[in-house]
Amino acid sequence: MYGYCGRLLHVNLTRDRIATLNLDLSLVRPFLGGAGLGCRILYNMIGPDTDPLGPENPLLLLTGPFTGTAVPAGSRAVFCARSPQTGLLGYSVFGGHLGADLKFAGYDGVIITGRASRPSYIFIDDSTVEVRDATSLWGKDTATVWDILKEETGLRRAGVARIGPAGERLIKYANVMVDHHRAAGRTGMGAVMGSKQLKAIVVHGSHRSVDVANADALLEYAQRLNEDKAETPPYQLYSEVGSAGFTETALELWGSMPVAYYTEGEFDGGSISGTTVRDTILVGRTSCYRCPIACGRVIEVKEGKYATGRFAGPEYEVTGTMGTLIKNSNLEALAFINRQMDLYGIDTITAGNTIAFAYYLYNTGRASADDLDGITPEWGDPGPAIEFIDRIVRREGIGAVMAEGSLALGERFGVPELAAQVHGLELAQHDPRAFSGMTIAYATGPRGACHMSADMYPVQMGLEDEEWGLVSTDRFGNEADVAARLQDLRCVTNSLLMCHFYPILSVELVDMLRLVTGWDYTLDEIRETGERIFTLMRLLNLRLGYNPRDEGLPKIVLQPLEGPTEGYVPDVEEQLNTWYRYRGWDRASGQPSEKRVRELGLTPAELDQPVVRLEE
Amino acid sequence: MALSEEERLLFPSEEWIAKYVELLNSSKSYEEAAKNWEGDFIFQIEPDGEVIKEPIRLYFDLWHGKCREAHMASPEDTAEFTYSGSYENWKRLLAGEIHPIKGIMQRKFKLKGSYTKVMRATKAAMELVATAQKVPTRYLDE
Numbered sequence: 001m002y003g004y005c006g007r008l009l010h011v012n013l014t015r016d017r018i019a020t021l022n023l024d025l026s027l028v029r030p031f032l033g034g035a036g037l038g039c040r041i042l043y044n045m046i047g048p049d050t051d052p053l054g055p056e057n058p059l060l061l062l063t064g065p066f067t068g069t070a071v072p073a074g075s076r077a078v079f080c081a082r083s084p085q086t087g088l089l090g091y092s093v094f095g096g097h098l099g100a101d102l103k104f105a106g107y108d109g110v111i112i113t114g115r116a117s118r119p120s121y122i123f124i125d126d127s128t129v130e131v132r133d134a135t136s137l138w139g140k141d142t143a144t145v146w147d148i149l150k151e152e153t154g155l156r157r158a159g160v161a162r163i164g165p166a167g168e169r170l171i172k173y174a175n176v177m178v179d180h181h182r183a184a185g186r187t188g189m190g191a192v193m194g195s196k197q198l199k200a201i202v203v204h205g206s207h208r209s210v211d212v213a214n215a216d217a218l219l220e221y222a223q224r225l226n227e228d229k230a231e232t233p234p235y236q237l238y239s240e241v242g243s244a245g246f247t248e249t250a251l252e253l254w255g256s257m258p259v260a261y262y263t264e265g266e267f268d269g270g271s272i273s274g275t276t277v278r279d280t281i282l283v284g285r286t287s288c289y290r291c292p293i294a295c296g297r298v299i300e301v302k303e304g305k306y307a308t309g310r311f312a313g314p315e316y317e318v319t320g321t322m323g324t325l326i327k328n329s330n331l332e333a334l335a336f337i338n339r340q341m342d343l344y345g346i347d348t349i350t351a352g353n354t355i356a357f358a359y360y361l362y363n364t365g366r367a368s369a370d371d372l373d374g375i376t377p378e379w380g381d382p383g384p385a386i387e388f389i390d391r392i393v394r395r396e397g398i399g400a401v402m403a404e405g406s407l408a409l410g411e412r413f414g415v416p417e418l419a420a421q422v423h424g425l426e427l428a429q430h431d432p433r434a435f436s437g438m439t440i441a442y443a444t445g446p447r448g449a450c451h452m453s454a455d456m457y458p459v460q461m462g463l464e465d466e467e468w469g470l471v472s473t474d475r476f477g478n479e480a481d482v483a484a485r486l487q488d489l490r491c492v493t494n495s496l497l498m499c500h501f502y503p504i505l506s507v508e509l510v511d512m513l514r515l516v517t518g519w520d521y522t523l524d525e526i527r528e529t530g531e532r533i534f535t536l537m538r539l540l541n542l543r544l545g546y547n548p549r550d551e552g553l554p555k556i557v558l559q560p561l562e563g564p565t566e567g568y569v570p571d572v573e574e575q576l577n578t579w580y581r582y583r584g585w586d587r588a589s590g591q592p593s594e595k596r597v598r599e600l601g602l603t604p605a606e607l608d609q610p611v612v613r614l615e616e
Numbered sequence: 617m618a619l620s621e622e623e624r625l626l627f628p629s630e631e632w633i634a635k636y637v638e639l640l641n642s643s644k645s646y647e648e649a650a651k652n653w654e655g656d657f658i659f660q661i662e663p664d665g666e667v668i669k670e671p672i673r674l675y676f677d678l679w680h681g682k683c684r685e686a687h688m689a690s691p692e693d694t695a696e697f698t699y700s701g702s703y704e705n706w707k708r709l710l711a712g713e714i715h716p717i718k719g720i721m722q723r724k725f726k727l728k729g730s731y732t733k734v735m736r737a738t739k740a741a742m743e744l745v746a747t748a749q750k751v752p753t754r755y756l757d758e
Contacts, residue, residue: 461721
C-alpha cells in the first residue's frame with residue numbers, strides 16, 4: 001500500500017470515543033483523497049435535514065496520497081463538512097505541515113462526529129489519541145492557542161489546527177487557522193468546529209515518511225520538476241514577493257483586482273503590493289511542508305497604532321478585500337487588519353467583502369452612520385474596517401448582521417442583489433470582467449463564488465496545459481468549456497491536495513501519482529476522475545438544496561468599468577449555456593445526465609454504499 | 617503603399633537597432649510609461665537549427681524612459697535581464713501577436729532576472745513593443 005496509510009480515525013465527541021477504521025483503497029481510487037474522498041464520505045452522512053451547526057454534521061480532516069511525500073507543494077490537507085455559510089458542501093484546503101504530521105502518525109484522516117460536553121481539543125501523537133479539556137483555551141485567539149498548545153503538549157513542532165473567538169461564536173465564515181497562520185478559510189469550517197466545542201486539533205507523527213511505490217524515482221522527478229518550475233513566472237512571483245506580488249499586474253495590466261466594492265476600474269495599489277511589503281515590513285518567509293516556493297510572508301510593523309509584532313503578512317486576497325475594495329492604500333493598516341482577522345479566525349475573503357459592502361452602502365447613501373452603529377466608513381479610511389471586525393466577532397449591533405455575511409447585510413438594506421456573492425459565498429478578488437472564465441468559476445462552483453475550484457485567471461493570462469485542454473485565446477471570450485475542464489482538474493488537485501501556486505501540468509501530476517501509488521494511472525483516467533468528483537459534488541449539492549436558478553453573477557459585477565477591463569461585461573447566460581452543453585447536463589434542473597452518471601459510477605445504488613462504516 | 621525591401625530594415629541588425637532607438641527616444645508615451653525604469657536588457661534570439669544557427673543577441677540599456685545605449689551584443693555581454701525566444705516568436709511579438717508579459721507566462725519567451733521587477737513595468741513593456749512595430753522591418757527568412 002503506497003501513498004495511503006489505509007486508516008482513518010473516528011473521534012466521537014459526544015461519547016468521547018475513539019476508533020480506528022480501515023479505508024478500503026479500492027473505494028478510494030475513484031476519488032483520490034482530500035476533497036473528492038471527503039465529498040464521497042459525506043454523501044452517506046449528510047442530507048437536507050442536517051443542521052450544519054448541529055452535532056449530526058460530521059467534520060472531516062483528510063489528506064491525500066501526496067501528503068507527506070516528496071511531491072513538491074503536495075502536502076496540503078482539507079476540512080470538509082456541510083457548510084453553515086452556504087448550506088452546501090463545504091470544504092477548505094489548507095497548507096502548513098499538519099497534513100504531513102497526520103500521515104506520519106499513521107492516518108489518512110479524521111472523522112469527527114457529535115459534540116463535546118465542554119470545550120475540547122483532539123490530541124494525536126502516533127497511536128495516542130485523546131480528547132482533552134480545552135476550557136482554559138476557550139475565548140483565546142488563534143496565535144495564543146497555538147503557543148499554549150505547543151507548550152502544554154511539549155510537542156513544539158506538532159501540527160496545530162485551531163479556531164479563534166469567531167469559530168466559538170459560530171460566525172458563519174469562521175475559519176480554521178493552521179500551523180504558521182495558514183488558513184482553512186472558506187465555507188465556515190471554523191464554525192463547524194466551534195459548534196462541536198472543538199477548539200483545536202494537535203497532531204504529531206514520529207514516523208517521518210510515507211511509503212511510496214518508487215521513492216528514488218519520485219525524488220529525482222521532484223528535483224527535476226523544481227528546477228524546471230523555478231523558471232516559471234508564477235513560481236518566481238510567489239517566491240519573491242508572495243501572492244500579493246500580483247497586485248500591480250492585476251490592477252494595471254488586467255484590471256482584475258476589484259476596486260471600491262467592484263465599482264471602479266483603476267486604483268494605484270503600489271503602496272500595498274507584495275513588492276512594497278518586501279521593501280518595507282518583511283522580516284521573514286515561511287513555507288508549507290515540502291514546498292520550494294515559500295510564499296508565506298512574515299512581517300512586522302514595529303510601532304504605532306497598527307503595530308503587529310511578527311506575524312503573517314497580507315496575501316493577495318486580503319490585499320484585495322481590505323485594500324483595493326475599500327480603497328485603502330495604507331500597508332500598515334492592511335497588515336494590522338489581516339492580523340486581527342487571523343487572530344479572531346475569520347475568512348478574509350468573506351469578512352473583507354462584507355465589510356467593503358458596508359463601505360459601499362454608506363458611500364452610496366444606502367446606509368447611514370446611524371444604521372452602522374455610528375461608524376462612518378469613508379473610502380480609503382481603514383479605521384472603520386477594524387471597528388467592523390470587532391463588532392462582527394462580538395455579534396454586536398450591525399456586527400450581528402454582518403456576521404451572517406454580505407447577503408444578510410444586503411437584505412438588511414433592501415439590496416441583496418448587490419451583495420458580491422453566489423450561493424452565499426463571497427467573490428474572491430479576481431474580477432470576471434477581467435477574466436471571463438471566472439464567470440463560470442463563480443456561477444457554478446461547488447462552494448459558491450470560489451476561485452479555488454476554477455482559477456481561470458492564470459489560464460487566461462497565458463498559462464497553458466494543452467494536454468488537459470486548458471488553452472485560452474481571449475480573456476474576454478466565452479471560454480466556458482475551458483473553465484469546465486479546469487473545474488475537473490481542480491477537483492483532482494483539491495483531492496490530491498496539490499497547491500495551485502505550484503504551476504504543475506496534468507501529465508506531471510499523473511507521473512507523480514504513478515510513482516507514489518504504483519497504480520497504472522493514465523491521463524484519461526485522471527480526467528475522468530476529475531469529472532467524477534465534480535459531478536459527485538453537484539449530486540450532493542442538489543440533495544442539499546443547490547438551486548441552479550441562483551447560478552449567475554451578482555449585479556454589482558455586471559456594470560462596465562473604465563481601465564484595463566476595457567468595458568467588458570461577461571455574457572453570463574451565453575457562458576452557462578455553453579457550460580451546460582459541454583457537460584451534457586440539464587440546464588433547468590442542474591442535473592448531470594443519467595448516462596454520464598452511470599458511466600462515472602455514481603448511480604444511486606453505487607452511492608448508497610458507504611465508503612466507511614462508523615461505529616455508533 | 618508597401619515599402620520596398622531596401623527600405624525595410626533587417627531584424628536583427630545595427631541599422632534596425634539604430635532606428636528603433638531613435639523612435640524610442642522620441643516616444644512620449646514610452647518616456648512616461650518607463651519614467652521609473654532602471655535596468656538593461658539582452659534580447660536573445662535562440663537557435664532553431666534552420667534560420668538561426670547560433671544565438672543572436674541585442675543589448676539595450678534602458679534608463680528612466682530613454683535608451684542610453686544599444687547595439688548587437690556578443691556572447692560575453694551581460695545585462696540585468698535576458699529575454700529570449702525563438703525567431704518565430706520574436707516575429708510574432710513584433711507583429712503584436714504575442715504579448716510581451718503573457719509570452720513569458722506562456723513560456724514562449726524566457727526571462728532571466730527578476731520577474732517581479734518586469735511585472736511592475738508592464739506598461740513600459742507594451743510601449744517597447746508598440747514602438748518596435750513602427751520600425752519598417754524585414755526578416756531573415758523573408
